[in-house]
Each structure stands twice: as structure tokens, then as C-alpha cells.
Amino acid sequence: MTFVSTLEPQPVWRHFDQILTIPRGSKEEGAIRQHVIEIAVRTGLEYTGDDAGNIVVRKPATAGREGAPVTILQSHLDMVNEKNSDVDHDFSTDPIEPKRDGDYVTARGTTLGSDNGIGVAAMLALMEANDVAHGPLELLFTIDEETGLTGASNLDGGLLTGRRLLNLDSEEEGALYVGCAGGADSTLTLPLDMGAAPARAAALDITLHGLKGGHSGIDIILQRGNAVQLLARMLYAVARQVPLQLNRIQGGNKHNAIPREASARVIVAEPQLSQAKDLFAAEFEAVSTEFAHAEPHMGFEATDAAVAQAVWTAEASVRALRLLIGLPHGVVAMSYDIPDLVETSTNLATVVTRPDALVIGMSSRSSTASALMALRRRIRAIGELAGAAVEEGNGYPGWKPDLESEVLRVLKQVHLDRVGNEPEIKAIHAGLECGIIGEKVSGMDMISFGPQIEFPHSPDERVHIESVERFYGLLVAALDRLSVNA
Numbered sequence: 001m002t003f004v005s006t007l008e009p010q011p012v013w014r015h016f017d018q019i020l021t022i023p024r025g026s027k028e029e030g031a032i033r034q035h036v037i038e039i040a041v042r043t044g045l046e047y048t049g050d051d052a053g054n055i056v057v058r059k060p061a062t063a064g065r066e067g068a069p070v071t072i073l074q075s076h077l078d079m080v081n082e083k084n085s086d087v088d089h090d091f092s093t094d095p096i097e098p099k100r101d102g103d104y105v106t107a108r109g110t111t112l113g114s115d116n117g118i119g120v121a122a123m124l125a126l127m128e129a130n131d132v133a134h135g136p137l138e139l140l141f142t143i144d145e146e147t148g149l150t151g152a153s154n155l156d157g158g159l160l161t162g163r164r165l166l167n168l169d170s171e172e173e174g175a176l177y178v179g180c181a182g183g184a185d186s187t188l189t190l191p192l193d194m195g196a197a198p199a200r201a202a203a204l205d206i207t208l209h210g211l212k213g214g215h216s217g218i219d220i221i222l223q224r225g226n227a228v229q230l231l232a233r234m235l236y237a238v239a240r241q242v243p244l245q246l247n248r249i250q251g252g253n254k255h256n257a258i259p260r261e262a263s264a265r266v267i268v269a270e271p272q273l274s275q276a277k278d279l280f281a282a283e284f285e286a287v288s289t290e291f292a293h294a295e296p297h298m299g300f301e302a303t304d305a306a307v308a309q310a311v312w313t314a315e316a317s318v319r320a321l322r323l324l325i326g327l328p329h330g331v332v333a334m335s336y337d338i339p340d341l342v343e344t345s346t347n348l349a350t351v352v353t354r355p356d357a358l359v360i361g362m363s364s365r366s367s368t369a370s371a372l373m374a375l376r377r378r379i380r381a382i383g384e385l386a387g388a389a390v391e392e393g394n395g396y397p398g399w400k401p402d403l404e405s406e407v408l409r410v411l412k413q414v415h416l417d418r419v420g421n422e423p424e425i426k427a428i429h430a431g432l433e434c435g436i437i438g439e440k441v442s443g444m445d446m447i448s449f450g451p452q453i454e455f456p457h458s459p460d461e462r463v464h465i466e467s468v469e470r471f472y473g474l475l476v477a478a479l480d481r482l483s484v485n486a
Contacts, residue, residue, distance in 0.1 A: 004098050004105060007465055009472050011125035012118070019117045021095040026078040026147040028092070029053060033077065036124070036141055043127055052154035057127060057139040061483065068135025068483035070162030073126070073475075075119030075169055076145035076433065080457040083110040087459070104454075106462040114463035115456040116145070119168030122472055132476050135483035138162050145169075145433055146457075149396055152433040157440035164407050164482065166475070167434050167448035171456060172426075173467040174419070176411055177448035178402065179338070179427030180435050181217060181345075181365040182372055184395025185255055186379045188360040190323060190388040193316045196309065197245070202273040203305040204266045206231065206280060208251075210299040213260035216347035217365050217430035220258070220331060221340075225287075225295045227251050227262040228351050232324035234283040235264060239318060242276045244268045246317040247308045249324070252350035255363040259349065267311050277302055320358050323386040324351065327362065332375060335367065335427070337401050342429040344371045346379070360388075365429060367398040399435035399446065401427050407445045407482070414477045419470070423449075449474070 004017040024032040033055060040047040040057045047057045061068060081091040087109030097108040106112055123139045126132060138160055142151035170177050208231045212224050228251040238244065244266050251262025268276045284300040291298060312320070329348040335341040343366060350361035362379055366372035376392055383390040402408070403425070415423040438444045451471040452464035 002098055003100065008469050009125070011129065012121045012468060012472050015121035015124040016117055019121060020098060020113065023092050024077055024079055024113070025081040025091050026144050029077045029143045033141070033143070036077070039124055039127055045127060048159060050154070050156035050159060052151050052156070053143040054151050054155050054159075055141045056159045057141070059127060059137040059139065061135045062133050065133060065135045065483040069164060070136045070138055071134070071479060071482055072138045072140055072160060072162040072165040073123050074140040074142065074165055074167045074433065074437070075116045075123055076142045076151065077120060078144055078146050079113035079115065079117060080111050080146050082458055084459045101462065103466065104462040104464055107459070109459055111457065111459060112461045112463065114453050114461060115171060116169045118451055118453070118463060118468055118471070122168060122475060125472070132479065133483065134479035142433060149431060149433055149436055152436040153396065155437065155440055160441055163441070163443050163445060165434070165437065165444055165446040166407070166478065167432070167446060168450055168475070169433070170448045170450040171453035172450070173452040173464065173470065175424040175426045175449065176408065176415070177426050177428060177432075178405065178408055179367050180399045180432035181367045181429045182369060182396055182398030182435055183217070183363065183365040183431050184372060184376060185393040186362040186364065186376055187391045188323070188362070188379075188383040188388040189391075190320055190358040190360070190386060192320070192357055193313045194310045194356070195313045197267050197307050197311050198269055200270045201267050201307045202270040203247070203307045204268070204273070204276065205263060205301070205303050205305040206235070206266055207261070207263040207301045208234075208298065209261040209301075210297040211260045211295050213258045215430065216256045216258050216349060216363055217345070218428065220345045220347065220429065221342050223294055223330065224258055225291045225298065226329050226348055227259040229324060229329050229348050230287055231262040231264060232321050234280060234287065235266065236321040236325055237283050238276060238279045239321065241279055242268055242272050243314060244276065244317065245311045245314050246320065247311045248353040249320065249351055249358065250353055252361070255349045255361055256347075257349065258347060262351070265305055265308070267307060319386055323383070323388065324348070324360070326382050326386070327360070327379065328375070333371060337403060338425065338427050341427050343367055344375055345429065346375055367400055367427060367429075369398065372398070396431050397435045397439040399432060399438055402445070405445050405447065407447050410481050411447055411449070411478055414474060414481050418474060418477055
């Protein structure tokens with residue numbers, strides 16, 4: 001054990017200290033699942049699981065609270081395994097090495113796993129606690145949240161009898177989260193007609209780089225540049241003045257990340273090469289001026305390249321550029337219920353050139369199911385107008401804020417009583433397990449909260465020590481109040 005076990009509240013930190021020694025990367029939760037089961041057995045609590053690997057532990061109510069409705073607590077068991085390049089660490093065998101940095105606990109060159117390890121530790125502490133008043137509890141431990149919400153997506157909803165859920169996976173102290181976006185991907189495949197390069201042709205490799213990118217849900221409101229769409233915009237503008245053909249366009253590498261880089265190979269008649277270079281430079285100047293504040297490090301290169309034997313026809317080149325420009329990207333609608341919350345957005349995430357087709361990946365989000373459906377239909381319509389085949393993924397559901405929620409009312413009052421101020425009521429424009437669980441189990445009244453966790457998913461991850469004490473105190477008080485108000 002380490003210094004972590006001496007922090008307050010000790011029951012939570014002691015369990016987190018144990019968790020640090022257990023490998024639990026996404027899709028590798030076997031050891032941490034067994035750890036939860038062993039604690040359930042040791043404390044005499046009933047537990048069950050489903051085929052996906054999720055676990056539900058049931059704890060009876062304390063004396064006098066037996067008639068209260070069941071409350072579900074939920075956290076995910078997995079963590080993101082990331083380390084600095086100069087760190088020798090095997091996540092499958094080596095424990096996480098914690099260190100104290102002022103008011104925070106962090107790790108030595110790796111992710112800490114406080115996301116969602118603190119939530120798991122709090123639930124384990126409650127499993128052992130005999131000094132906490134509460135009604136009947138169902139403690140739901142899900143697997144593989146970080147790489148696709150797999151555990152929640154495959155949860156056997158029949159395992160849960162409760163209809164009130166406290167998700168412990170938020171990372172901002174003082175905030176109660178009451179909603180999240182649902183999402184779905186669309187893939188557009190545009191056939192490309194190929195032809196020979198023109199006589200006396202020259203080629204340029206055009207690259208746009210240095211953009212900030214970011215998470216396509218959380219950061220979409222920042223109005224950062226999309227490298228793929230900005231490059232297509234530049235190419236289309238030049239094509240209106242100098243006939244050109246393309247050999248490839250590529251950019252982006254993840255469905256949930258805003259593209260930071262994009263490149264294309266352009267073929268023009270050699271006598272017009274100099275003019276094309278000047279036009280590209282002028283277009284980049286216009287784009288960089290437009291995004292001077294949002295993208296101060298955006299860079300552009302136009303370098304001579306070899307002329308490929310097979311290129312896209314002029315008509316196919318222009319059609320591809322029109323499609324890339326015409327597809328939506330960014331914020332589509334803001335929430336009417338919660339200030340500064342994006343309700344609906346889409347990310348033109350990836351573009352890949354195949355030998356006979358251009359493949360475009362779109363990732364769309366909304367906290368309103370009908371708005372998400374409308375956006376996906378819009379993307380389909382634009383793709384079909386261009387002659388592209390459109391495939392739509394199944395996606396995952398959102399969680400529409402319910403500002404009249406009884407659980408929200410109780411948590412707001414508990415927060416006011418304990419902290420002395422009203423919590424911020426928020427929703428997140430990204431996927432959470434709550435959205436999926438709420439779809440699987442109808443009538444679920446949910447809220448999400450947690451301690452202050454900063455820079456998750458990176459080796460800079462850290463958790464504020466005193467916020468964990470306040471978080472656990474809020475959780476304990478909420479369980480008390482929820483069982484009294486029944």
C-alpha cells in the first residue's frame with residue numbers, strides 16, 4: 001500500500017490504492033471484476049453478472065429504510081492506458097505508481113485511472129460500510145466504457161430493479177450532470193472515375209497541418225477548424241480558376257476527433273503550375289486570417305510531387321470537392337434548456353482515398369433523438385445527391401435533460417446543505433453510459449457527479465484530494481436523503 005491509503009476519506013482511498021495495483025485496461029477487466037466479486041463475497045452481499053461482463057452487487061437497506069425505493073450506483077471498471085514515451089511501464093503487469101503533487105494525486109508518467117477508479121472505490125467503500133444510512137442498493141460495475149460503451153450497450157437490463165441511478169463518472173466538482181448526447185456514424189462512399197493524367201502535367205502535394213483538433217463532442221463548440229473541410233474549400237476555390245485533377249485526399253483518423261491534418265495530391269497542366277501555387281498561397285492566407293484566433297499554429301505546404309499515371313477525372317475531382325464542402329460540420333443547434341450546451345452537432349471526421357472510391361466518415365451527436373435522426377437524413381441526402389452510397393451505424397442513445405427530476409431535486413438540496421451553494425446543472429455533448437442505461441431500463445431517473453479530475457486519458461491525469469472527500473460526503477448524504485424522502 002502507498003500514501004494514498006492514508007488520505008481522507010480512508011475507506012475510499014484505501015480501495016483506490018488497491019485498485020492501482022490491478023490491471024484494468026479496456027477489454028481487460030478480468031482481474032478487477034474478480035476483485036469486486038471477492039469483496040462482495042467477503043461482505044456477504046449478493047452479486048450477479050451478465051454475458052457482457054457487467055456486475056451488479058445488491059446491498060440490503062439499513063434498519064428502518066427497507067421501504068425506500070432501490071437506488072442504483074454505477075461506475076465503469078476499465079481505464080485508459082496511456083504513458084509518456086520515456087516511461088517503461090507494462091499496464092498488464094505493473095501497478096500504477098501514485099505520487100502527490102500539492103493538492104492532487106497523479107501518477108508517475110502514466111494515466112492514474114481516477115477516471116473512473118474513484119467512483120469504483122467509493123462503491124466498494126459503501127459495500128463494506130456499516131455506518132452509512134441508505135435504502136436498498138444495486139451497485140452496477142460496467143466494463144469497457146472507454147472504447148465504445150460496450151458494457152452498457154450489452155447490459156442485461158433485467159438485472160436492475162431500481163429506477164433511480166447515481167452515475168459516479170463525472171469529473172467536475174460542483175456540477176450535477178443531467179444529460180448527454182447520443183451519437184451515430186455515417187459512412188459515405190463516393191465512386192471515382194479514373195483517367196490518365198493530361199499531357200505536360202505537374203503535381204503538387206498540398207498539406208494543411210497544425211490545427212488543434214480536439215474531441216468532436218466536447219470541443220465542437222469552440223469552432224476550431226476542420227482540416228479536411230478547409231483543405232477541400234481551398235482546392236475547390238483554386239479549381240474554379242485553374243483546371244485541376246486529384247489523385248488522393250486524406251485526413252483525420254478517429255471518428256470522435258476533429259481532423260488536425262489533411263493532404264491532397266493535385267495535378268495541373270505544367271504551364272499553370274506557378275499560377276496554381278500562387279492561388280493556393282492566397283487561399284491559405286485567407287483561411288489563416290479567418291482562423292487566426294482559433295488556429296494560430298495552422299500551417300500549409302505545397303510541394304512538387306510525382307505525377308501518377310492514373311488520376312481522378314476532372315468531373316470526379318470537382319464532385320468530390322463539392323461533397324466535402326457541402327457536408328455539414330460543427331454545431332447544428334444549441335440547447336433551449338441548458339445555457340451554452342450544444343444540442344446537435346456533426347463532425348466530418350475522416351476521408352480516405354481507395355483505388356476506386358473516396359470514403360468519408362461522419363460522426364453526429366444530439367441529446368434529442370429526433371434531431372439526430374434529422375441530421376443523419378440530411379447527411380444521407382447530401383451524399384446521395386453527389387452519387388455516394390451511404391451506410392449508417394447503429395449509434396447509441398442520448399440522455400435528454402429532465403430538470404423536474406426528483407433525484408436532481410434531492411441532490412441539489414443536499415449540495416446546498418453541505419457545500420453552501422447551488423450546484424451547476426450541466427449536460428455534456430458526448431456519450432455517457434447513462435444514455436444507454438436509460439434506454440434499456442425505462443423510467444430511469446438519473447444524475448451524474450464526481451470529484452475534480454483533470455486531464456483524464458493522459459499521463460497528466462490528476463485528482464484533487466479534498467474534492468474526493470467532498471464527493472463521498474455528498475454521495476453518503478444523498479443516499480440518506482433519498483431513503484428518508486421515500
